[in-house]
Amino acid sequence: MQTRFGPVQVQITVTNGKISDVTALQLTNTDGKSIQISNRAAPLLRSKVLAAQSANVQTVSGATITSDAYLTSLQAAIDAANL
Amino acid sequence: MQQTSNPQTETSTLKARTFQCMGTVIGLTMPVSSPAEGQPGFEELGAATAVVERLFRDLDETFSLYRPDSEASRLARGDLRLPRASAQMRERYAEAHEWRLRTEGAFTPERPDGVLDLSGIIKGHAIREAGTSLLALGRRDWCLNAGGDVLVSGSPRPRSAEPWKAGVIDPADRRTLITGYALGGNNRHAAVATSGSAERGEHIWRVGNDGEFIQVTVAAADIVTADVLATAIVAGGTRMLNRAADCWDVAVLAIRADGTMLATPGFQPS
Numbered sequence: 001m002q003t004r005f006g007p008v009q010v011q012i013t014v015t016n017g018k019i020s021d022v023t024a025l026q027l028t029n030t031d032g033k034s035i036q037i038s039n040r041a042a043p044l045l046r047s048k049v050l051a052a053q054s055a056n057v058q059t060v061s062g063a064t065i066t067s068d069a070y071l072t073s074l075q076a077a078i079d080a081a082n083l
Numbered sequence: 084m085q086q087t088s089n090p091q092t093e094t095s096t097l098k099a100r101t102f103q104c105m106g107t108v109i110g111l112t113m114p115v116s117s118p119a120e121g122q123p124g125f126e127e128l129g130a131a132t133a134v135v136e137r138l139f140r141d142l143d144e145t146f147s148l149y150r151p152d153s154e155a156s157r158l159a160r161g162d163l164r165l166p167r168a169s170a171q172m173r174e175r176y177a178e179a180h181e182w183r184l185r186t187e188g189a190f191t192p193e194r195p196d197g198v199l200d201l202s203g204i205i206k207g208h209a210i211r212e213a214g215t216s217l218l219a220l221g222r223r224d225w226c227l228n229a230g231g232d233v234l235v236s237g238s239p240r241p242r243s244a245e246p247w248k249a250g251v252i253d254p255a256d257r258r259t260l261i262t263g264y265a266l267g268g269n270n271r272h273a274a275v276a277t278s279g280s281a282e283r284g285e286h287i288w289r290v291g292n293d294g295e296f297i298q299v300t301v302a303a304a305d306i307v308t309a310d311v312l313a314t315a316i317v318a319g320g321t322r323m324l325n326r327a328a329d330c331w332d333v334a335v336l337a338i339r340a341d342g343t344m345l346a347t348p349g350f351q352p353s
Contacts, residue, residue: 039328041335044346049262057263058097058112058239061300062231062252063279064206070108074250074258075228079110082099 097239098125100132104139105147105206107230111135111217114224114241131222135213139229142212145171146205148198159198172201179204182311187326189319190311207276207310210234214306226266232276234306235267244268249275254298254338262336262350264302272334272349274306278313295320295339301327302334302349309333321345 060075070076095114102109111132115124146155154172157163165176179192179201194200206229214234217225224237226247235247246268250260267273277300299316303309312327316337319326324337324345334349 039333039347039349041324041328041337041345041347042351044336044344044351046261046342046344048352049350055263057248057250057260059110059226059228059233059235059247060231060250060252060260061228061233061264061275061277062257063254063277063298064107064230064232066106067103067108070230074252074260075110075231076108079099079101079112082097082112 095124095241098128100128102132102136102139104136105143105209105230106149109135109139109227109229112226112228112239113222114239116241127222131217131220131225134216134220135227138213138216139209142205142209145169146175146201148200148202155199155201159200165199175201175204175208178208178307182315185330186311186315186319186323189315189323203314204307204311206230206232207307210274210306210310232274232306232310233266234274236273238268246270251275251277251300251336252298254279255342261338261344264300264334264350266302271304271332272302273304274309275300275302276306276310276313277301278310278317280317296324296337297340298338299324300336300350304332 058078060073060078062073065073095116097112098115099110099112111128113128113131115128117124119125144150145153147153148155148159150156154163154169158165158168158172165173176192176199182190182204183192190203192199192201192203210227210229210232211234213227214236217227218236222236224239224241226233226235226239231252233249238245239247246265248263249266250263253259253261264275266275277298279298280294280296296317299313301309301313301316303312308331312331312333316323316327316335324335327333328335328347333347335347336350337345
C-alpha cells in the first residue's frame with residue numbers, strides 16, 4: 001500500500017472471510033531501503049530553542065486575540081514597523 | 084537602506100496593511116520594491132489588501148454568530164434548515180464534519196448545546212481563499228496573518244529561497260516568543276496556526292482530558308489543516324497529538340500549563 005512515507009508492505013490475516021489482523025512487514029522509502037518514520041512528539045527544553053529560532057521574525061503565531069489585545073501585541077509592533 | 088550581498092536581488096522593503104474583521108486583526112505583508120505612497124509596488128499592496136478584506140467581510144456576513152441577521156444565526160435559531168442553506172454553508176458544514184470524523188470528535192462543528200458553530204473552520208477557510216485570490220492576482224510573495232494564524236507564499240526577499248520566519252508566542256508572557264518556525268522557502272509547510280485553551284469564543288470543546296495543553300501550534304502545508312489540528316489537540320490532549328503526528332504531515336509544538344513542552348521533530352532544534 002502507498003503511504004506518504006513511501007510503499008509499505010503489509011500482511012493481512014483472514015479468519016472466516018474477514019480480516020482479523022494487519023501487520024506492517026516493512027517500511028521502505030522510494031529506494032527500497034527501510035526508514036524510520038517516527039514523527040512523534042518528544043519533550044523539548046526551553047533553553048534549547050529560545051535564542052536562535054525566535055530572532056528576526058516577520059510574523060507571529062499565537063492563539064486568536066481580540067482587536068483590542070492586538071494593540072499591545074508583538075504582531076502589532078511588527079506591523080507598525082512595516083507601515 | 085542596507086545593501087544586500089546579492090547584486091541581482093532587487094532592493095525591497097517589507098510593507099504591511101491591516102484591517103479588523105471576525106473580531107480580530109488581519110494583516111497582509113509583502114516585499115515592496117517602491118515603498119513610497121503613490122508608487123506602483125506600494126499600490127499593489129493596497130489593492131491586494133482590499134481583495135483580502137472584501138473576502139473576509141463577505142464570509143463574516145454569512146458565518147458570524149455575532150450578527151443576528153447572518154445565515155449562520157438563522158440556522159442557529161432554527162429559522163433555516165441546513166438542507167435549504169446556501170451551497171457555501173453546506174460545503175463548510177461538510178468540511179467541518181469530515182474533520183470531526185478524522186479527529187475522532189476532537190474537532191467538532193457543534194457546540195455542547197447542539198448549535199451549529201462553524202467559527203472553528205471559517206477563519207482558516209477565509210485565509211485559504213484569500214491566499215488563492217492573491218495568487219490569482221499574480222502576487223507571489225506575501226505573508227497573511229489572521230489573528231495569529233499564518234499562511235505564506237514565496238519569500239520575504241523576492242526571487243530567493245529565503246523562508247518567512249514565524250515566531251510562536253510564549254503563553255506565559257505574550258510579549259515574548261518561545262521559538263520560531265521557517266515557513267515556505269524549502270519547507271513544504273506554508274501555514275502555521277496556534278490554539279489556546281483560553282481562546283476567544285471558546286469554540287474548543289474538551290473530549291475527556293483535563294486541559295493538558297494550554298497552547299498548541301501546528302505547521303502544515305495548508306492553513307485549514309494547521310488550524311483544525313491545533314484546535315483538536317488542545318481539546319484532545321496527547322492522544323490527539325500522537326494521532327496528528329502519525330496521520331498528517333505536520334510539525335507540532337504543545338505547551339503544558341507548567342511550561343513544559345512536547346515537540347515533533349519539525350520543532351526540535353536540528
